[in-house]
Structure formats: C-alpha cells, structure tokens
Amino acid sequence: MIRTADVVIIGGGISGCAIAYNLCKKGVKRVAVIEKGYISSGATGRCGAGIRQQWGTEMNCKISKLSCEFFESAQEELQYEGDIEFKQGGYLIVSSTMKEHEQFKKNVELQNRLGIQSKLLNLEEAKEIVPYLNTDGLISAAFHQKDGHLNPFHATQAFANAAKRLGAEIYTFTEVTGILVENGKIKGVQTSKGDISTNIVVNAAGGYSQLIGNMVGLDLPVYSERHQILVTEPVEPMLDPMVMSFSLNLYCQQVPHGSIIMGRGDEGEPRDLRITSGWHFLEEMAKTITKLLPPLENVRLLRQWAGLYNMSPDRQPIYGSVDEVEGFYLAIGYSGHGFMFGPATGLLMAETILGEETTLPIDMLHINRFKKGELIFEPSVV
Numbered sequence: 001m002i003r004t005a006d007v008v009i010i011g012g013g014i015s016g017c018a019i020a021y022n023l024c025k026k027g028v029k030r031v032a033v034i035e036k037g038y039i040s041s042g043a044t045g046r047c048g049a050g051i052r053q054q055w056g057t058e059m060n061c062k063i064s065k066l067s068c069e070f071f072e073s074a075q076e077e078l079q080y081e082g083d084i085e086f087k088q089g090g091y092l093i094v095s096s097t098m099k100e101h102e103q104f105k106k107n108v109e110l111q112n113r114l115g116i117q118s119k120l121l122n123l124e125e126a127k128e129i130v131p132y133l134n135t136d137g138l139i140s141a142a143f144h145q146k147d148g149h150l151n152p153f154h155a156t157q158a159f160a161n162a163a164k165r166l167g168a169e170i171y172t173f174t175e176v177t178g179i180l181v182e183n184g185k186i187k188g189v190q191t192s193k194g195d196i197s198t199n200i201v202v203n204a205a206g207g208y209s210q211l212i213g214n215m216v217g218l219d220l221p222v223y224s225e226r227h228q229i230l231v232t233e234p235v236e237p238m239l240d241p242m243v244m245s246f247s248l249n250l251y252c253q254q255v256p257h258g259s260i261i262m263g264r265g266d267e268g269e270p271r272d273l274r275i276t277s278g279w280h281f282l283e284e285m286a287k288t289i290t291k292l293l294p295p296l297e298n299v300r301l302l303r304q305w306a307g308l309y310n311m312s313p314d315r316q317p318i319y320g321s322v323d324e325v326e327g328f329y330l331a332i333g334y335s336g337h338g339f340m341f342g343p344a345t346g347l348l349m350a351e352t353i354l355g356e357e358t359t360l361p362i363d364m365l366h367i368n369r370f371k372k373g374e375l376i377f378e379p380s381v382v
C-alpha cells in the first residue's frame, strides 16, 4: 500500500470511483480509493440504477442532464471493455392526484426550458407506451425517452478501471479506521492495512458517511435509511420504460436480460444501518405494483435485498468542503438518487477539490446551507 497520497477517497461506490477518475484525468498524481468491501458493495450495487432527467428543480435537472449525457458516451470515454448496458427506454412517471398532475405540468415546462425533451401525456398516450398499465385512478403521466437504466456494477467498474489506468490506487477489502487531524487540518488516514499521509480526504462513504464524519469530530446532518428492492425471473420483453409513481412511492423497470426490478419507499424503515430485507416490503410491493401493472401477478420473484439511502435534511446531496477541518470534503447525502448523479459528482467534486470554477454552480449544495436555513425543495422524489 502507498504511504503518501495527494487525495484519499473513502468509498468505492459510483461517487468515489467517479471522483478518482476525474482527479486523475485532471493530472492529480497520487489518488487512493479505500473501500472496505468490493467495488459497488454499498448502495451502488444495491440500487435500482434508474437514470432520469425529470426533476422539479433546475439544479437537479442540470446535474442529471450532465450525468446522463456522460453515460451516453461513457463506454468510449472510459474505454470499458465490458458493456455498461445503458438502456434509454424512458421513464413514465404517473400522476394520481391533481396536485401531482399540476406539479408535472410545471416540471415539464422547466425541463423543456433546460433542453430536456420530456412531455406530459394523457392516459391513452401513456398506455401506448406501457400497454399493460392499469390507468384506474391515474390522471396523467410525464415521459422522457432519454431516461433509463444502466448496470451499476459495470458503470462503477468502468470508472474504477479508467482511474487505475490513469494512476489511481484502489484498495478493496481495506477499511478506514481513523482520520488524522492536526490543528484543524487533515494529515492522514488509518486503515486496516496501514496508514497513508495526505492533506485531502474525501468522504464518499454513502450510508456510512456519518461514521466517517465522526472520525474528524463532526456530527454530519445525515442519516441512513434502509430501502428495499426485488428482482423477478427473466420474462419476455413487456416493459420498456421505467414506470414510477411518487404518490405510490414505487418504481419498476425491466432490465436488458428480462428480469424486472422494482422497489418502494416504506414509512418507518430502520435507520440503524440494517440491510436485511423483510416480508412487509414483499407484501406491500406485490400489492401496489400488481395494481399498477396487473400482468406482474404471474411473474415469479427471484430475490429481494436492501441498501442504504444516505438522507440529508432536504433530500439533496452535500458537496464540498467543511469549515471545521481543512482538507476534508463531502460527497454524501444523495437521499436515493446518487447513482444517476455519479458522473456529475465526479466532475464537480474534482473541480471543487482543485479550486477550479465548477461546470455547474453547486454552492447551494454546500453543507453550510443547513446552518443558513437555505434548504432546497425538490418535489419529485421516491
């Protein structure tokens, strides 16, 4: 293991690997990623891996558009030998209340202004895209063809491999056990395989980011919440886009090899880093999804699992430095949409760390927004 690094990144998920790639691409020589499990063993490898540009705030639209455009050329840009399996089958987001319908109108207007070609559909049009959709109780739908899904393991490995080719060191099955701070400045990290001196540490530890914060004496304003998901046996193509409902709190999508992946948010999920999956989720998921897409009643379940959403007070990421510890950076708090933000996270964090002007303005995502009471309201989240 190296003993000195310019930047140490804690976490080998999509965020950590994308940040490493961008730092190396910008010429930083000694970048180390420390991952306590394998690459993508955190939320990244457990997620629904949905990619959408249909958001209700300008900032989220811009971050996801930047990321989505990157994913379109990621295979070449990252020179990945596998297939990242980016499928742009669209996202069909259904509304079931007038409030939601009115919000969709505003969202589509905003998205179109920002160059995202989403549209508002009536139920007949929605059924043309998803013939199996049960429209009882629905009002309308929003659709954007360029949204979709990609393989989270391949996408993250692609960033990791590209970073390694550019000189990054990636240590898997290596745990960061402490962070050395002297006079308010980062001096190094302690790991299960030895210490590394560095002046810059990036906390990209997903659901464990609050524990990393504790290592430098900070009580970060995030918590982790379990979210569950399941996958069915592969079946004939029956569902092209991701189907999503904010009021039913669910999403469902068929992946290229035929399996259908679906998940939902549940009230009262534990916040104690537990990632076991239970019966309640299975029952509620089955009940709600078969109402929306009745043919799924006949599809057999393969397995279910859970992962952690790292939640921030306004359910938006926290990017950037902290006032209390010089050299300590945060890329945390994605609250359920950090996979699709991965490419933007990588670029924007690398620019921030190097003191460059950021491609998109991200000051409003700094941790100080909570002290100032400047929270961001994003209406369109599961």
Ligand code: FAD
Residues within 6 Å of the ligand: 010, 011, 012, 013, 014, 015, 016, 034, 035, 036, 037, 038, 039, 040, 041, 042, 043, 044, 045, 046, 047, 048, 049, 050, 051, 174, 175, 176, 177, 204, 205, 206, 207, 208, 209, 227, 228, 229, 263, 306, 307, 308, 309, 331, 332, 334, 335, 336, 337, 338, 339, 340, 341
């Ligand atoms: P992670 O992938 O969690 O990576 C953090 C890594 O840090 C982990 O691998 C962990 O092992 C490592 N680590 C932690 N502590 C230490 C330590 N002390 N030492 C060394 N390593 C450490 N997002 C979307 O965009 N679209 C979706 O459809 C979507 N669906 C989701 C569905 C579910 C069920 C879940 C749980 C999440 C979903 N998300 C989705 C959210 C998304 O998965 C996360 O926001 C994103 O993967 C965060 O990536 P990350 O790299 O920041 O964190």
